[in-house]
Amino acid sequence: MSMYLNTIVVLFTGIGWIFFLGATVGILRFPDFYTRMHAAGKGDTLSTMMILFGFAAYQLHHPDLASLLVAFKIVFIAVLIFITGPTATHAIMDAGYGSKIDHWGTRDGSVSHCLIKEDERS
Amino acid sequence: MSVPPAAVAWRLGLFGALWFILCGGELGSWPFGLPTVVLATWVDLQLAGNGQTRALRPLILMRILPFFFWKSILGALDVMARVLKPRLPIDPGLVEFPLTIPPGGGRILLANCITLLPGTISARLADDRIIVHTLDKGLPVVAKIQDLEGRIASLYGPCPAKETGRGLP
Structure with missing residues (x-):
């Protein structure tokens, strides 16, 4: 039992760390503010959640009420991260868009802007 | 604007459960917990327009x-x-x-x-x-x-x- 639980804990935290590594490499390698937000926003939210789920699973080693409550507390934090992560990413992205930060890939920092009209929707 | 009783009950239950989890079931925490739960319910109802919003399914x-x-x-x-x-x-x-x-x-x-x-x-x-x-x-x-x-x-x-x-x- 404890063996299986340990496997789950290691699996979740391990996947979390791998995603964190990916996010970090992304922040370093991506060329501009907007693309870096992709790395920071997505990798961060998921890896934090994965690591927290791993921690919550670790609490189940001692299945008494106190440990269960700690596990629930950690799951609540994970849910909060799942809500606040994308919200914060959107807020930073919105602020960057509003202050007209240069885009990568064009000489003058402008960007190809694709506008979809109402009647073009399928 | 009248508040549907179900909307109040929902929130009281959820915030009560949240307080229970946060305080680890400590009985001594409830003198602070109960007013906090009621206050959180009231604030949430104010923010949600007194439970008149369309509910998530x-x-x-x-x-x-x-x-x-x-x-x-x-x-x-x-x-x-x-x-x-x-x-x-x-x-x-x-x-x-x-x-x-x-x-x-x-x-x-x-x-x-x-x-x-x-x-x-x-x-x-x-x-x-x-x-x-x-x-x-x-x-x-x-x-x-x-x-x-x-x-x-x-x-x-x-x-x-x-x-x-x-x-x-």
Whole structure:
């Protein structure tokens, strides 16, 4: 039992760390503010959640009420991260868009802007 | 404006459970806990327009939550796959898109879910339009957002009552 639980804990935290590594490499390698937000926003939210789920699973080693409550507390934090992560990413992205930060890939920092009209929707 | 008793009961139960979990079932915490739970219920009702908002359908939410989670895994994998390739295959751009979903909680949920989708982040949400930043203009951004819009529209009941910006029950 404890063996299986340990496997789950290691699996979740391990996947979390791998995603964190990916996010970090992304922040370093991506060329501009907007693309870096992709790395920071997505990798961060998921890896934090994965690591927290791993921690919550670790609490189940001692299945008494106190440990269960700690596990629930950690799951609540994970849910909060799942809500606040994308919200914060959107807020930073919105602020960057509003202050007209240069885009990568064009000489003058402008960007190809694709506008979809109402009647073009399928 | 009258407050539906069910809306109050829901919130009292949820905030009470939250306090129980936060304080580890400590009996001595309830003299602080009870007023806090009541206050949180009152504040939440004020913010939610006295429970007059359209309610989320909890059952459909349960069915759709794994989808959101799966998409966020795909999103993180997509970023990782791009980042680890030496050529860094990205072609970023903006897509501006008219929304059919009514204003309120649904739109906020949509913007958050777009941020979780592979290769897209919602950059601005204003005037019935959403501006999305995409990592790769080759991705079927429009089709994916329309699919998501339909799923989120199904989360909310068909009642056309006025929205006040919150979607929780």
